[in-house]
Amino acid sequence: MTIKLVGIGGLGLMLSPSAKHLKPGGPAAFLRIHDRGTRDSRRDACRQSWEKHGAQVVNDFESLIGEGDFDGVVICAGKNGDDLKILKAITPILKQRHAATPFILHLSTVSAGFVAAAHEFLFSQEVEYANYPLTGGPAGADTATMLILASGPSRLYEMLEPTLQTIGNPKFFGKRLTAGSEVKLIGQLMVFNGLIGISSAGALRAECFADSLTGVEQASFFDFLNNGAGGTRQWDVALS
Incomplete structure (x- = not known):
C-alpha cells in the first residue's frame, strides 16, 4: 500500500x-x-x-x-x-x-x-x-x-x-511522545558545547531513558547519534 x-x-x-x-x-x-x-x-x-x-x-x-x-x-x-x-x-x-x-x-x-x-x-x-x-x-x-x-x-x-x-x-526511541525531541537536544548539546556538552548529553540520556551512564546501550545510542549533524567521536573519551 x-x-x-x-x-x-x-x-x-x-x-x-x-x-x-x-x-x-x-x-x-x-x-x-x-x-x-x-x-x-x-x-x-x-x-x-x-x-x-x-x-x-x-x-x-x-x-x-x-x-x-x-x-x-x-x-x-x-x-x-x-x-x-x-x-x-x-x-x-x-x-x-x-x-x-x-x-x-x-x-x-x-x-x-x-x-x-x-x-x-x-x-x-x-x-x-x-x-x-x-x-x-x-x-x-x-x-x-x-x-x-x-x-x-x-x-x-x-x-x-x-x-x-x-x-x-x-x-x-519508544512510545513516549517527547523522546525524539529529547534525543535531538542531546545531539545539540554534543554539537554546540564540546566536551562539557557531551558530558551533559550523557547525563540527559541516562535520565530520559532511565539507563546507566555507561554500558552497551549508551555506546549504541551515541554511535547512532554520531551520524547526525556535527557528529564527534569525542563522546567516548568524555564519557569514559
Missing part, C-alpha cells in the same frame, strides 16, 4: 529531496505540496522536482487539504513560531474535510514542551500526532542518510518506517 501524503515545507532543504527519493509505486507519495511563493533558482528546482514526483504545488492550506483524500500531513518548517501558526491554521480545515482520523508527522525541531502541547491539542481534534526531528543537515537529506529521531505511537511508526527508510535513517 502506498501512503498518500501532503506536505508543508516541501521547498525547504530537508524535505525537498524526498521528491526524488520516493519513487512511483513506493511506500509513499505526496499528492500536494504547499508553496509560500518565494522565488529563487533553488526553490524553482524544488518545484520542478515535486511536479516530476507527481505532486501538485499549491499556494494555500485549503487547496493543500483539498477533500481530505490522503492519509497524513508532513510538516517540516522553521522553528516553534512557524510551526504553531501552521498547526493552528490547518487543524480546523483538516477536521472539517477529512472523514477518517488523519495523522500529522512533524519533522521540525521543536521543544519537548511544544510536542506535548501539540499532541494534547490535536488529540482533542481527533488528529494523530508525532514529532520525528531530523539531524544530518541538507547533505544528509540529499543523500537519504539523515537521522530521523522517531518516538510516539508505535503503530504509526510501523506504518511509516518503509517511507522513513527511503528518505533517511530512522530509529524508534
Whole structure:
C-alpha cells in the first residue's frame, strides 16, 4: 500500500529531496505540496522536482487539504513560531474535510514542551500526532542518510518506517511522545558545547531513558547519534 501524503515545507532543504527519493509505486507519495511563493533558482528546482514526483504545488492550506483524500500531513518548517501558526491554521480545515482520523508527522525541531502541547491539542481534534526531528543537515537529506529521531505511537511508526527508510535513517526511541525531541537536544548539546556538552548529553540520556551512564546501550545510542549533524567521536573519551 502506498501512503498518500501532503506536505508543508516541501521547498525547504530537508524535505525537498524526498521528491526524488520516493519513487512511483513506493511506500509513499505526496499528492500536494504547499508553496509560500518565494522565488529563487533553488526553490524553482524544488518545484520542478515535486511536479516530476507527481505532486501538485499549491499556494494555500485549503487547496493543500483539498477533500481530505490522503492519509497524513508532513510538516517540516522553521522553528516553534512557524510551526504553531501552521498547526493552528490547518487543524480546523483538516477536521472539517477529512472523514477518517488523519495523522500529522512533524519533522521540525521543536521543544519537548511544544510536542506535548501539540499532541494534547490535536488529540482533542481527533488528529494523530508525532514529532520525528531530523539531524544530518541538507547533505544528509540529499543523500537519504539523515537521522530521523522517531518516538510516539508505535503503530504509526510501523506504518511509516518503509517511507522513513527511503528518505533517511530512522530509529524508534519508544512510545513516549517527547523522546525524539529529547534525543535531538542531546545531539545539540554534543554539537554546540564540546566536551562539557557531551558530558551533559550523557547525563540527559541516562535520565530520559532511565539507563546507566555507561554500558552497551549508551555506546549504541551515541554511535547512532554520531551520524547526525556535527557528529564527534569525542563522546567516548568524555564519557569514559
